[in-house]
Amino acid sequence: MKTLTRKSLFRAFLFFGLLIPFLAWGQKSGQTKLNIPFEKYQLSNGLTVVLHVDKSDPMVAVAIQYHVGSNREVKGKTGFAHLFEHIMFQRSENVGEDEFFKKIQNAGGDLNGGTGNDGTVYYEVVPKNALELVLWLESDRMGYLLNTVTPSSFANQQNVVQNEKRQRMDNTPYGFTNYVIDKHLFPDGHPYSWQVIGEMEDLQNATIEDVKNFYRKYYIPGNATLVIAGDIDPVQVKDLVEKYFGEIPAGNPVSDLPKMDVSLDQTKRLYHEDNFANAPRLTVVWPTIHEYTSDAYALDFLGELLSGSKKSPLYKVIIEEKQLAPRVMAYNNSMELAGKFTISVMANPGVDLDAVESAINEAFARFESEGFTEKDVERIKAKLETQFYQGISSVLMKAFNLARYNEYAGDPGYIEKDLASLMAVTSEDIWRVYRQYIKGKNYVMASFVPKGKPELATEGSVAAGIKEENVEQAMEAKPISSEQEGAIQKTPTRLDRSKEPLLGPEPVVTLPKIWKAQTKNGISITGIEQTELPLVQFSLILKGGQTLDDPEKPGVANLVALMMKSGTKDMTAQELEEAIELLGSSINVYAAPEAIFFEVSCLDRNFEKTLDLLGKMIFEPRWDPKEFEIYKKRTISTLTQRKASPEYQAQIAYNQILFGKDHILSFPVAGSESSVALITLDDVKKYYSSNFAPNAASFQIAGYPARKRVLASMKVFEKKWPAEKVVLPAVKSPASSEKPVIYFVDVPGAKQSVIRIGCLGLPRNHPDFYPATVMNYRLGGNFNSVLNMILREEKGYTYGASSYFNGMKNFGLFIAGASVRSNTTEESLRIFHESIQKYPTETTEEDLVFTKNALLRSNAMNFETLGSLVDILDNIALYNLPVDYVQKELDVLQKITLDEYHALAKKYLNPNRMIYIIAGDAATQLPKVQATGIGEVVQYVF
Incomplete structure (x- = not known):
């Protein structure tokens, strides 16, 4: 589950990399021709459905875009949209706990979701024979989820989301930057004045009734667009959509929010001493305008001209001439209600940010005096054309685009106008928005400096007043057992929703010809x-x-x-x-x-x-x-x-x-x-x-x-290139660890402990490498893995836990890890050790069947994009794999037995010959780790 932000088209890949539109093309003319082959219709309950046929691969993508993001929240009850996104993956009236991931993965598919300022999207990509299963699952959580939101499931996801916040904001350098900017750029109570993930206090104080009311209001058919794209028969799909979504109650209509563009009556300068920063960073933000406006498109170009190339004035002055920073970015981010233009400079260590501010002003002066050429504008447009094509290389990307355009522009085919608006931007437009939004206008400036170095902040800055959490005293929501909660009451329906649809005939997958x-x-x-x-x-x-x-x-x-x-x-x-x-x-x-x-x-x-x-x-x-x-x-x-x-x-x-x-x-x-x-x-x-x-x-x-x-x-x-020969020297293989040792890296004040566990693994071309990867799938290779289910779903200690084999040419590595709440470090370490130790004997035939189904059936999705095809070819070249290695590995997967599975786990997963790394707060966690008895504890210093 992800939090999403929508940047300009130049930064669109940050929003799942998917906001690049769908195009058809004519190769002979070399001209881009827009053609959007979709069918749009609406159910009687208000659900908008968009169908797109693409039979190039035997797969289907389903995306549901709900028009509810953090902008629908109110002050004091923030983070609800994202919290409910997590809850939507737990269970529904007819789908058991944690079964969403398991059922989709068993079908060979993938699923996830993401929440942004303006909306929440859920998606599945599956072999085409699993489409009915997906529609059953998605409709069940749209219409029949509320009764399953129990104190236990709610408390668990409260903990998970709080850990996500710690991982992404509290425990990372510059993690509070957007928090500071948005709080001061937008007025109090503005929907963009808080972060998508919400305030920690709000997350801790949220009640079940709070989130249920949020769901009742916004998770209704009329506030969503369902897109089904891929190898489909539209007639059959319409029947299935009506079957599963048709009787979901319509709910009360949800009105669009009015545009809320803002302006500043004064410039604001703030600073924060960042516990995790080694170098200062300056962020300057101006309020701009909401999306799909002519000014928004021109501001996209302005950002690219200011920083996007080696001739850009910000690059020239800050990086090349004054050498104040290794990187600088300028970009516009126009959203549904408002927009902002950002300049971000990651300065070199020890640099006074006053010098950076002065350099930004010098770059503006140079931009005004030297300007830019029509060739520069055409260069940006040429870059866009390729990005548009790259953004439609999968049915999932097409599904996202169609869904988002429908919800936020009112038309799945709005892509034609969107692209035309970009291509219509002129030099005059760019100069106009520069004068209207940037030149001489008020802004918010945030100086993030290393702890103890406030003198590096820009002159006149005041403390941002960030209230940091004391993790040792953190409130933890306490789940209770499902037995204590009793049975879930089911909503009466005409359709017997308890019957899970069977998968259709397995699609024929044709391997690419190399x-x-x-x-x-x-x-x-x-x-x-x-x-x-x-x-x-x-x-x-x-x-x-x-x-x-x-x-x-x-x-x-x-x-x-x-x-x-x-x-x-x-x-x-x-x-x-x-x-x-x-x-x-x-x-x-x-x-x-x-x-x-x-x-x-x-x-x-x-x-x-x-x-x-x-x-x-x-x-x-x-x-x-x-x-x-x-x-x-x-x-x-x-x-x-x-x-x-x-x-x-x-x-x-x-x-x-x-x-x-x-x-x-x-x-x-x-x-x-x-x-x-x-x-x-x-x-x-x-x-x-x-x-x-x-x-x-x-x-x-x-x-x-x-x-x-x-x-x-x-x-x-x-x-x-003369036919000279280079002899590559052999790489010395490191020695294996003979006993478990815990190495503790002190990160004073850390809100989370980063755990890394591992040992030497296998080279990529070793006969056991792929079988070992198959064996690891159940341990830490998917959402429903042993490690993730215990540490995230059962305990709520982390945002995610995983393990994997990383094969190189000469040798390989096994790595397991997670970032856990600081005061759960000791128990999390024990869970890792015990889970790995038990794994060779606890895997069942059912686990093996699940693994085989997930990996074999997902093969239909492994050859869709050019990137995935080049990856296959790169593997052949790097690791001397046979041209038909994909087929050979599929054969191995089909034939592997449970005894072989157990033998692989026993051979390659020995927790008593692994090293354990913890990067966390030694003052509070080292004594507890020393008491685990797993192995010798060494405080590691670089």
Whole structure:
């Protein structure tokens, strides 16, 4: 379950990555043609239904958008929309406790939900034979849930949501930023003046009757849009929708809220000493306007022009020239009722935020004097076109778009107007909104500074007055047993809703056809042709990555990857960036433990031009000293900032202890502050010349281009890349732990303890790797897993607990973990230890059947997007897997027995040979952990 925010289209992927609209296209003309194939109708009770047929894959997505977010709450009763989202996953009159996830996963599907300021959405993606099951489940919780909201289930979800707040806000650097901004940007009582997750006090004081009244008012058919998209027969689907949703009472109509755009009569400056921040951060926010207005579209462009590229004035002044920060963002966020424009600067450690404020003003002055060109505007529009296509690569994304447009624009097909409005933005529009909303206008400025350094805040700032929770004295809602609560009273219905629909015939899943080739100079090429959209996604992988770094100077591979975008022989970094964006393409380069990745997406018509730019980046790197110093300083600053995060501290401790401090993989890929400070441009060039060779490279592509066209386009890589050979050195395998040891990392004042548990696992290509992954599914690989059900659903100690096997080329890891409320650290640790210890003997045949069903049936959804196809090809290249490895793993899954399952668990899950990492408040939790008796307790210092 997620909390959602809607940013501008440039930041739309933050809202599930799904607010990019559905398009049809004409490849020959190269022009975007809008066509929205949907059917919309309404049931007699007011439920709006939208159907979209897409038979490209045997699957269906169902999304229900309820027009109820945190903006429907009132002061003193905040967080109800999000809290009820959690309750909706518990049970209903005809669906047992925690059965929603179990039934969908057993059918091979996925489900979740999210709450934002303006609405709440629930979704399922399933093989097409499970559609009736989904409609039964969704209709039961829409119309027949209220009687099941008992003191026990309510108390449990109160605890879970409070832990979610601690994890996302209270226990993370800068977690209270939006809280401070919104409280002072919007007037008291405005629906956006509180956070979606709500106030802790309100969550603790909420009553069952409070949330029941909220449900009765807003969770009604007339306040929702149901979208069914995928491989469907509309005639049959209409009958099913009427069958399951038709008799749900209509309820009282819900009126739309009026627009509530705001203005400030004065500028407000605030600061907060952040317990988890290592560096200062400045956030400046101006009130703007609600969504779907001409001004909102122009403000989106303004944000991109101010910070979205290397030529943007905020980047130029703050990062390149004054080197005050590693990153800066400017963006507009227009929502249903109002909007806001944000500039956020994550400053370098020790930087006085007065200097950052001055730099922002200097950037504005430069923007006004130098302006921007029509080419800049066209560059942004080109970027948008590709983003639109990328946002429709799955039926789920289409379902989200249709649902949201219907609820908030009144028309599922509003996409045509939405895109037209974006493409109609002019330079004059951008200047107009800059003058109307930003230039000389009042704003809210929030300085978040490290604890004990208020002098870094901007001049004139006053304390934000954040009231932080004392977790040791935290109120905990006490669930009672379901036996004490008695039987659930069922609502009389014409349909016998107690009968769960059976799954239809298993759909036939066709595995993608993979073609394989090799260039004359040794580059391995694999591809999958998919012509649903005019898109191409490809990757070029150079094996080695971080493992080729010197342990005395880690971080070189990371800087090599960063420098790949610093320009070419004939183009500066800025010119290269513009050339890529004018094509509507994106090229992302990053280093990983075992490889450097070049990940590329583009429109099909621009494939060759984009590939040519990639070639220039690889063959003709610019090695610009100025860019190198910027990247180097940015990396050091980022490493310093990350160290403040308890999650990050736990992960670094895990790596150092498991691998040993002299092992290259004990370091982050980016290195350490001290090692990066020592790296020179010559080190980067040496890594490049020694390790960039065709025999270490592989090329993976999915999308429109056929094999012949791809191979013809790769000729340039044959001509310009000499057939040199690189020998990748063997990576030293770390020693296994022989006994359980608990390492405690002190994070003073932590509201949660981050727990990481694990041991060495298996390489990705080991015969037991996939069987071990199957075995782990029941332990910690899904929502209904042993660990999550105990720690989250039964105890309410965490927002989520999980475990997984992470396979690399040479070895692998097993990791289990959770972030738990601080005062439950000791018991949570015991639960992890006991659950892992019992697991090899407690798994039943029923558990195995559930695991097989979930994984086998979900196979229908594994090949829908270009990204998922490239992932398959990347696995083949990185781990030397056979081309048909997907089929081979399916065969393993079908044949695995319970005895084999138990043997795998016994072999690879021994809690008495694992390490236990806790990053939490030592003053309150260390003595309790020492009393567990699990193993020796060591206070770990980096």
